[in-house]
Amino acid sequence: xxxxxxxxxxxxxxxxxxxxxxxxxxxxxxxxxxxxxxxxxxxxxxxxxxxxxxxxxxxxxxxxxxxxxxxxxxxxxxxxxxxxxxxxxxxxxxxxxxxxxxxxxxxxxxxxxxxxxxxxxxxxxxxxxxxxxxxxxxxxxxxxxxxxxxxxxxxxxxxxxxxxxxxxxxxxxxxxxxxxxxxxxxxxxxxxxxxxxxxxxxxxxxxxxxxxxxxxxxxxxxxxxxxxxxxxxxxxxxxxxxxxxxxxxxxxxxxxxxxxxxxxxxxxxxxxxxxxxxxxxxxxxxxxxxxxxxxxxxxxxxxxxxxxxxxxxxxxxxxxxxxxxxxxxxxxxxxxxxxxxxxxxxxxxxxxxxxxxxxxxxxxxxxxxxxxxxxxxxxxxxxxxxxxxxxxxxxxxxxxxxxxxxxxxxxxxxxxxxxxxxxxxxxxxxxxxxxxxxxxxxxxxxxxxxxxxxxxxxxxxxxxxxxxxxxxxxxxx
Numbered sequence: 001x002x003x004x005x006x007x008x009x010x011x012x013x014x015x016x017x018x019x020x021x022x023x024x025x026x027x028x029x030x031x032x033x034x035x036x037x038x039x040x041x042x043x044x045x046x047x048x049x050x051x052x053x054x055x056x057x058x059x060x061x062x063x064x065x066x067x068x069x070x071x072x073x074x075x076x077x078x079x080x081x082x083x084x085x086x087x088x089x090x091x092x093x094x095x096x097x098x099x100x101x102x103x104x105x106x107x108x109x110x111x112x113x114x115x116x117x118x119x120x121x122x123x124x125x126x127x128x129x130x131x132x133x134x135x136x137x138x139x140x141x142x143x144x145x146x147x148x149x150x151x152x153x154x155x156x157x158x159x160x161x162x163x164x165x166x167x168x169x170x171x172x173x174x175x176x177x178x179x180x181x182x183x184x185x186x187x188x189x190x191x192x193x194x195x196x197x198x199x200x201x202x203x204x205x206x207x208x209x210x211x212x213x214x215x216x217x218x219x220x221x222x223x224x225x226x227x228x229x230x231x232x233x234x235x236x237x238x239x240x241x242x243x244x245x246x247x248x249x250x251x252x253x254x255x256x257x258x259x260x261x262x263x264x265x266x267x268x269x270x271x272x273x274x275x276x277x278x279x280x281x282x283x284x285x286x287x288x289x290x291x292x293x294x295x296x297x298x299x300x301x302x303x304x305x306x307x308x309x310x311x312x313x314x315x316x317x318x319x320x321x322x323x324x325x326x327x328x329x330x331x332x333x334x335x336x337x338x339x340x341x342x343x344x345x346x347x348x349x350x351x352x353x354x355x356x357x358x359x360x361x362x363x364x365x366x367x368x369x370x371x372x373x374x375x376x377x378x379x380x381x382x383x384x385x386x387x388x389x390x391x392x393x394x395x396x397x398x399x400x401x402x403x404x405x406x407x408x409x410x411x412x413x414x415x416x417x418x419x420x421x422x423x424x425x426x427x428x429x430x431x432x433x434x435x436x437x438x439x440x441x442x443x444x445x446x447x448x449x450x451x452x453x454x455x456x457x458x459x460x461x462x463x464x465x466x467x468x469x470x471x472x473x474x475x476x477x
Contacts, residue, residue: 007048014039025356030347033067037383040340044429047446051429052329055336059085068343084346088338089331092300093150093386093433097334099303100154100437101327103283104162106315110275112283113163118262118269121167125258128179128250132241135161135183136190140237142287143194143201148299149425150433151290152201153191155303156283158437161187165443167262168252172442175251180443182250188426188438189240189456195422195432197233199225204387208395208418215399218414228475229419232468236460243459248452278313282306330440334385337430341385345393350383354394358401366407371465373398374416378461381424387432391421412472419468423460427453 017035022028040058044051062068063081088094107113124130139157146152165171165180172180195202199209199222212218220228272280289302297305310316321327344350361372377398384390398417402408425432429439429449439449 006046007043009046010039010042010048013042023352023356025352026349027347029067029069030349030352032065033062033343033347034349036062036065036067037340037344041382045446045450050329050333052333052336055333055340059088059336059339062340062343068346084343085339086335087342088335088340091335091338091386092298093388094331094335094338096148096150096300096303097154097433097437098327098331099300099307100150100158100434101324101330101440102307102310102316102321103155103286103303104159105320105324105327106279106282106310107159107163109316109320110279111269111273112276112279113160114167115266115269115272115276116160117163117167118266120164121262122259122266125262126254126256128182128253128255129241129245131164131179131183132186132245135187136237136241139187139190139194143191144198146287146290147200147203147206147294148290148433149191149195149202149422150437151286151299151303153187153434154437155290156287157187157191158434158441162441167265168255168258170252170443176443176445177250178252179250180441181448182244182248184438184441184443185248185452186241186244188434189244190237191434192422192425192432192460193233193236193240195425196229196419197226197237197422198222202387202422204391204421205418207388207391208421211391211395212399212414212418215396216403216410216414218411220415220418225415225418228415228472229468231471232419232464235467236463243456247455248448275315279310279315282309282313282315285309326440326442330436333440334430334436337385338389341383341430342389344383345389350393351397353380354397355401358398362405366405366409369405370402370408370413370416371469373402373413374420374465375461377417378420378424379427379457381420381427381431385430387421387425390424409473412469415472416464416468419464420461423464424457426460427457429453 014035017038018032022031036058040054043054063085066081068081068084120131120134124134135157139153142152142156161183164183165178168179170176170178170180199205199220209219286302286306289297290299311318357376358373361369364372377394380394381390395417399414402413403410425435429435438444
């Protein structure tokens, strides 16, 4: 009974929104759907039930009430209700996330993850902060040539670093704050920064370029993008491991004996086994395809190919995969959440909200309006479970609205909006591809994840607007 409020609060808030008269410009079903979405998000925060169960209840209710039309702007009907409810399970990112969990399983089963983790500890293990910077540098090395942060961080970094905390006696069940929570948050926060640092580090960056060309006839080349955002991203990259160390500190700071212990454990492991060589080869194979063959293979296709090869070459067995509860749980959770977030666009709520927000800012001075538009675009990501969906739904609306404002520096605004696409991935456990992976690791509690997301989100947007905007205006961008 003491946790009954966790279930009642989302229901009460959702019901209160339903009882408010439908705003002008919205269909009643769209307003009702928004109420359902808010109730689901609140339930994900209070968690009266597991997150995947909350998502399942949400899409089931939305489908049963026929709140989501099959085509935006049309009346909701029953014909495509199930198609919408299950649409998240056909989303490529959802299956890429699932593949990342299976990659992690392969590293674990083969022993390769333990070996790499021991090597990192032997080199940098005297300091927890040093390990944090090692994780960050690994992501930085891959970012310019891996346009999927789910593939880069979730599929490559996470399967390796998840093996490090248990070596220090830190598991999701036992002392997660000892070192596990710190490393997981550093990995997520770092990939959000590197996703902004390079044009080619995040697929929505490239999508944004296409929208820019079509909407306001602007385009940024790779070098132009990097030099414009370097004054924001380089300091953030250098600060993330230290900031995490201060804001969400590990309980173990140093372990002077750890390198010697790691060397001893490596000696006990003996030479690299066949399974380790196989897993290493498959990981390199996936990385090569992600980097150089994106025009031939989707990132998710690559992940599923490699998972299949892991089974064929006996790195993992099918019972190993079916028994991986975390992988299937995240698949169910994120699959339902993607459908729920997509529903906001389908019912027309996002278009209405963006138009209302931008019109309410129209009386502001140009600088204040620009900063307000970027901040709104950033924080409205709480309503999205996909950076691609966010970019597609709102980016052209914001651009078209801003282009109609006399004196608006469109190049500066456009780049600042693009810069938020990577940074906003820090906000929630569903904000970007790697988020549910690190949340699903179990090392960071629900409350801590939401709190850290807000704190780092404020830091990221403050640095972007406080440093990036003056710099871009100074160079007359």
